[in-house]
Amino acid sequence: MATEILVPTLGESITEATLGEWLKQPGDRVEADEPVASLETDKVSVEVPAPAAGVMGAHGVNVGDTVNVGAVIGAIEAGDGAPAAKADAPAPQQAAPAPAPTPPEAGQQAPASPAGEPSSNVEAAALSPSVRRAILEHGVDPANIKGTGKDGRITKDDVVAAASNKASTPASPPAAPAPTAQAASAPTGNRGEERVRMTRLRQTIAKRLKEAQDTAALLTTFNDVDMTAVIEARTKYKDLFEKKHGVRLGFMGFFVKAACQALRDIPSVNAQIDGDEIVYHDYADISVAVSAPQGLVVPVIRNADAMSVAEVEKTIGDFGKRAKDGTLKMDEMKGGTFTISNGGVFGSLMSTPIINPPQSAVLGLHRIEDRPVVRDGQVVVRPMMYLALSYDHRLIDGREAVTFLVALKNAIEDPTRLLIDL
Template identity: 80%
Template sequence: MADVKVPVLGESITEATLGEWLKKPGDAVKLDEPIASLETDKVSVEVPSPVAGVMGDQLVKVGDTVAVGAVIATVGEGGGAAAAAPASAPAAPAPVATGEQAGPGEQVRERGADAAALSPSVRRAVLETGVDPSTVQGTGKDGRLTKDDVVAAAAAKPAAAPAAAPAPAPAASTSGGRKEERVRMTRLRQTVAKRLKEAQNTAAMLTTFNDVDMTEVIAARTKYKDLFEKKHGVRLGFMGFFVKAAVQALRDIPSVNASIDGEEIVYHDYADISVAVSAPQGLVVPVIRDAQSLSVAGIEKTIGDFGKRAKDGTLKMEEMKGGTFTISNGGVFGSLMSTPIINPPQSAVLGLHRIEDRPVVRDGQIVVRPMMYLALSYDHRLIDGREAVTFLVALKNAIEDPTRLLIDL
């Protein structure tokens, strides 16, 4: 028997929560095949099998907290799938007999070697939607299945609805009883809640607003998006413009890019921009390193990669540490205006919102323009109102006249 231990999870991280068992006792496992998924403060981490053989005892339950180095399961060393065949043989007729009654969890396991290719977020989507992953064509790298593939497959099977309609389950809800469900907070959600509350308790937080006319940026994107994608292999979005504009404004107003450490102010001559990305387990904030040295194409490629890997649950811990300034785009979800909360130890966060046609006055005439509200939340202990407003105005000027980004104004 070989012990399965919690691997080293990263600097200063000493424990995690068991999020999901990917193998059950008696299942065949290969060397380095994932058998469990752990939830840390920031990302999901898969625990590989140390040997090839048969899954043995599971020593902890889903939801339990486990320390680095702790033994969570055992694997019987042997011939891998061949060794597991006798153990699983008695159970083989059951799936054949039950046929369509097999649940999505069983469908994931029945894929055998392919199950190792499913990320935690995809497995969760399979369990929630009941989609058979073996029937879905993956669109990810090397044909891997993504969460979006599973969701799309679930939406595209209306035939399943009539079959479920005759079920008597809905009748139970007509009793008028009120139901509650208690779900344990994920480790990520606990950490987010703790850090955001600490920011409110520590920083003298204030938010200032401005709006920006997106006409010129939209025109530039429309004109060059096809050529941009053809040359760089990535779509031209608005975040590339905003990150470039923010980097330029941070250089002019260095206190917005600084942080407080005890009784000292730490100024950074680089811009590591944290970008808020939505993931299945919650919001994550990976960092674009040295954004001041990247082109718009480099920024867009980095953000696109972060977004894809956030959905797959494959972001690394070190990719979410050390940012100096954060940009959060709530506009993709339809937000009109918000007051974002600082990401400690940073001193400021920029909130972007949805683009909306609004009447504005230009040259004495009322015209309709695509407008966006900008919000800068900042730590008033370090950043004065004058500096905050100056930063937003510099950002606004760069977005309304993108040529400024080219000639460094």
């Protein structure tokens, strides 16, 4: 008797999702609670566990289809005898001639696999359609690719990186199949196109950012900050800090604490509009923009104003790791009263970030670079960073926005202010 695979509850107010990937193919052996599919919601990816052990039946929906909570997307067939026999069948047949195929398998078995199919070391079921297409286009062997995705799965970026390494290696035999595969997929040269459906997360990001532009009266004000004092403090105490707290001392801890102090002094930056009312918060829940494989996610540091720098750094480090693994929970990305986005890690010099509704402001951090500045009448070189505060002008006046940035700048340039509450 077959056991139906149902779309699990996805969280409050989330009623549907997109089937992002089938992790098990029909006929595969499945253990109870083993992930069989991956769903993409507005915020995170959710794995669908197998309701029982058995054999994966036919897929009820296709990759990219929209499914509702509680919908049937497949089934687990009863019985484990068939898959076991299927797996054991080749062994007795090849028991006698086993020594013959062994030498080729130890040599160059993978390139000889037909039509660029994944080798026996990598289950085809573990490869998404876009990854399989990339493998065919680049002519690489997935068995030689180290996956950086969730649970070690191979991503499209892994295939591209492996192809780049292969092209830079002076070994001519492996490089020969690549042009052939490319020529077959793009007969007109290097003008190929690929049409890929937007993930639900990317659709949500696009919708929310456009909604922010259409609703809020966006304005951005800039300032710059001398990072000398923070860099010196970090250099002096980073080893002791990591030894005591088990986490590296970064710059975000300083900026989060400085922002919390400035938000307390300028409460409108920490407020939001709800209809014809203004909601002021006496706490600071700081949303931190984190880059994930499927897009930008914004987990929230709850009560950041009551945390130490070490607690902030630990929380951010945990968010970053779990964003990469795709294990962030939906509740961790709800709410938030103010956002900090650090484009400097990607080399951005200056930007105008867009607010994260219903929040009213977002702070953009950028790369640190040495620039000539005037100090005490002398031109000196200092590590400088541009700051950008985008805000909803319906709620926040220019005076308040500038005052907020100046307060934050003062705290970063003289971190002692954070200790004595100035």
